Amino acid sequence: MRRRVRVRFLDTRPLRGSHAFRDLWIGTSVSQIGGQIATVAVLAQVWDLTGSPVGTGAIGLATGLPMVLFGLLGGALADSVDRRTVVRATTAGQLLAAAGLSVQALADNRSVLLLLALVAMETSCGALGAPARRTFPVRLLPGDQVAAGLALTNVSFQAAMLAGPALAGLIIARWELPAAYATQAVAMAVSMLAVIRLPAMRPEGADVAGGRRRPKRGGWRIVLRRPTLWGSMATDLSATLLAMPIALFPLVNEIRFGGDPQTLGLFLSAVAVGGITAGLLSGTVTRWRRGGLVQLSAAGVWGLARHVVRRHQDT
Secondary structure, eight states: OHHHHHHHHOOOHHHHHOHHHHHHHHHHHHHHHHHHHHHHHHHHHHHHHHOSHHHHHHHHHHHHHHHHHHHHHHHHHHTTSOHHHHHHHHHHHHHHHHHHHHHHHHTTOOOHHHHHHHHHHHHHHHHHHHHHHHTHHHHHSOGGGHHHHHHHHHHHHHHHHHHHHHHHHHHHHHHHHHHHHHHHHHHHHHHHHHHHTSOOOOOTTOOTTTOOOOOOSOTHHHHHTOHHHHHHHHHHHHHHHHHOOGGGHHHHHHHHHTTOHHHHHHHHHHHHHHHHHHHHTGGGTTTOSOHHHHHHHHHHHHHHHHHHHHHHHHO
């Protein structure tokens, strides 16, 4: 009976049956927690340097633009070379950027541009390797365990979103910014060790004789030709671009809670609580046939909630 309940809630066969996947899952989980810690640290440092929501908003540009540009390039790269090589190289780049963030914090850097450049470098490396990294569960696990592997990956991501910011607040409050960045650097080193041990993963369908692969047409062309896809992306982009409150968290934290870094971390953890709650309740809407209407309604609620929060701030 106990075994049935455990399997029903979380299938851990991929962790027990594949050493490579287990190492990857542990390394990725640790690096995601480190990334969330660094996110709070960057918000706190930019706010300390600028005291302006414009400054914290610039973090979105330093992360969003590289994510879009290098994410597209990473997809083509994953289809042409060994994916393990891509992830090794990009993880090394992330580790180097994390070390740079630690050094600039120890040196009491006062340049926002240098800080944002390091953030952009780390984001670029992560985006470049993300398409190849997302294929690892399919390549490392047997077919009947792929879904469980993807579920475990999502669980680790949500757990990092929940615990990482709160942990960041505690670290910054007690040991300040250098300790937070150093924690992320150590986390990236753990992730690097995990990907080094992975087996080779050459792209499927490569030309054996020439070693080349004809790139497939797709990407934005597919999205633009399908109204359901570009409509969904436009809705999501509008909601996040026009009503994403993260850039304002340091300002709200300063006004309402005296700039306590522990509270700043809890703001980001609250976002994860909402995501996890929505996931647990998703069964109530996934069976609805009007998926577009559901998404538009959710985006509307998102915007309304943001408006209520802003009105509360004004009062």
